[in-house]
Amino acid sequence: MIEAVGLTKRYGAKTAVHNLSFQVRPGTVTGFLGPNGSGKSTTMRMILGLDTPTSGHATIAGRPFRKLPNAPRQVGALLDAKAVHGGRSARAHLLSLAQLSGIPARRVDEVLGVVGLQQVATRRSKGFSLGMGQRLGIAAALLGDPQVLLFDEPVNGLDPEGILWVRNLMKQLAAEGRTVFVSSHLMSEMALTAEHLIVIGRGQLLADMPVKDFISANSADFARVRTPDTEPEQREKLTAALGEAGGQVEPEPDGALKVTGLPLPRISDLAHAADVRLWELSPHQASLEEAYMRLTQGAVDYRSTSDQRAGLQQQMPQHMAQQMAQQMPQGYAPGQPHMQQPYAPQAPGVPGPGYPPPGQAPGHPYGAPEQYGAPHPYGQPAQAVAPMPPAASAPAAPAAMPTPQNEDAR
Numbered sequence: 001m002i003e004a005v006g007l008t009k010r011y012g013a014k015t016a017v018h019n020l021s022f023q024v025r026p027g028t029v030t031g032f033l034g035p036n037g038s039g040k041s042t043t044m045r046m047i048l049g050l051d052t053p054t055s056g057h058a059t060i061a062g063r064p065f066r067k068l069p070n071a072p073r074q075v076g077a078l079l080d081a082k083a084v085h086g087g088r089s090a091r092a093h094l095l096s097l098a099q100l101s102g103i104p105a106r107r108v109d110e111v112l113g114v115v116g117l118q119q120v121a122t123r124r125s126k127g128f129s130l131g132m133g134q135r136l137g138i139a140a141a142l143l144g145d146p147q148v149l150l151f152d153e154p155v156n157g158l159d160p161e162g163i164l165w166v167r168n169l170m171k172q173l174a175a176e177g178r179t180v181f182v183s184s185h186l187m188s189e190m191a192l193t194a195e196h197l198i199v200i201g202r203g204q205l206l207a208d209m210p211v212k213d214f215i216s217a218n219s220a221d222f223a224r225v226r227t228p229d230t231e232p233e234q235r236e237k238l239t240a241a242l243g244e245a246g247g248q249v250e251p252e253p254d255g256a257l258k259v260t261g262l263p264l265p266r267i268s269d270l271a272h273a274a275d276v277r278l279w280e281l282s283p284h285q286a287s288l289e290e291a292y293m294r295l296t297q298g299a300v301d302y303r304s305t306s307d308q309r310a311g312l313q314q315q316m317p318q319h320m321a322q323q324m325a326q327q328m329p330q331g332y333a334p335g336q337p338h339m340q341q342p343y344a345p346q347a348p349g350v351p352g353p354g355y356p357p358p359g360q361a362p363g364h365p366y367g368a369p370e371q372y373g374a375p376h377p378y379g380q381p382a383q384a385v386a387p388m389p390p391a392a393s394a395p396a397a398p399a400a401m402p403t404p405q406n407e408d409a410r
């Protein structure tokens with residue numbers, strides 16, 4: 001078992017981990033979740049004796065890591081897959097770790113097999129892909145056949161097959177009675193891998209509970225309600241009526257309303273009483289990802305803003321936009337009408353190929369001008385569709401696409 005009691009770590013004025021207490025029990029996979037910079041790695045480093053807590057303590061099997069007899073045989077960890085001497089082969093790297101811990105050399109070949117790196121065992125690790133590096137790090141963690149395992153973002157850089165493999169490996173290790181503590185940003189992945197969750201935000205504990213309890217506690221039902229887009233006053237009237245009746249109403253990005261705290265029939269009755277027409281009234285359940293986002297939203301350090309592009313797009317003079325419009329290919333890639341979209345000039349009053357001025361019906365989905373004789377874009381026989389430029393004007397496809405290789409077979 002891993003136990004943290006009042007674990008706190010400060011770096012100068014920055015408190016990375018604050019008064020964190022939890023237990024990680026054997027026999028289950030425990031997911032350790034939190035946004036970027038929330039203190040997951042710092043916590044793991046303190047558990048492994050690599051960082052000294054400012055206050056509090058962490059133990060493994062009742063002792064601080066540094067006081068464990070033959071720690072590498074009891075605890076295995078993947079913290080940073082890149083922390084490998086790049087000039088060494090995978091096998092030489094694992095062999096040196098094995099020798100330091102009195103582990104027999106044949107175990108190296110066993111773990112290379114478990115992680116699927118036998119074919120590249122003699123290659124220098126500096127040529128490894130991110131996913132291969134992760135596999136090598138997992139091999140190192142398994143080397144001492146330890147009872148306690150810590151993995152910091154083990155699926156980072158793995159392809160879908162690799163992610164599935166890690167998921168099954170974690171479950172198998174836990175089923176063997178080991179303590180498995182896995183950090184991740186990905187709620188969706190943890191929901192499939194872990195049975196128990198510890199969620200932190202800004203270094204503080206936000207949740208410590210079985211995954212199924214987390215789902216039922218946080219996946220709230222809600223209703224989506226939409227009023228006619230053309231009548232914003234209807235939306236306001238309904239928002240007020242639902243609020244007065246005790247519902248929580250949040251606007252959705254697409255103009256709908258997200259309503260919690262009121263059953264669907266009640267929403268319908270309230271809309272009817274307020275003389276508001278509805279275009280949509282549908283039941284929904286928040287996904288686990290949404291529940292996690294909601295739980296951690298107040299503890300996110302790094303948020304993106306929308307790209308204003310320094311006003312560059314608005315500044316394009318009209319004559320340039322017109323010139324661009326004339327130079328645009330009328331059709332770009334046959335069969336891929338969406339490929340044209342990035343070429344549509346945005347300047348007002350300059351219709352691009354296939355992009356009518358606002359309020360006008362589309363001329364042709366492929367952007368063909370009228371002289372190609374396409375009176376109606378839909379339902380025309382193939383030959384009536386506007387001719388595309390000859391293949392030579394489209395970017396040439398590679399003669400033969402390189403066969404995708406499994407990253408671990410490289």
Ligand SMILES: Nc1ncnc2c1ncn2[C@@H]1O[C@H](COP(=O)(O)OP(=O)(O)OP(=O)(O)O)[C@@H](O)[C@H]1O
Nearest residue numbers: 011014015016034035036037038039040041042043
């Ligand atoms: N050695 C250090 N010196 C100063 N600040 C540090 C140090 N290590 C971590 N921090 C800070 O502590 C906070 C927690 O970092 P930590 O790496 O533990 O978070 P994390 O949850 O693992 O993040 P991520 O998911 O991005 O890996 C961050 O604000 C980080 O900048």
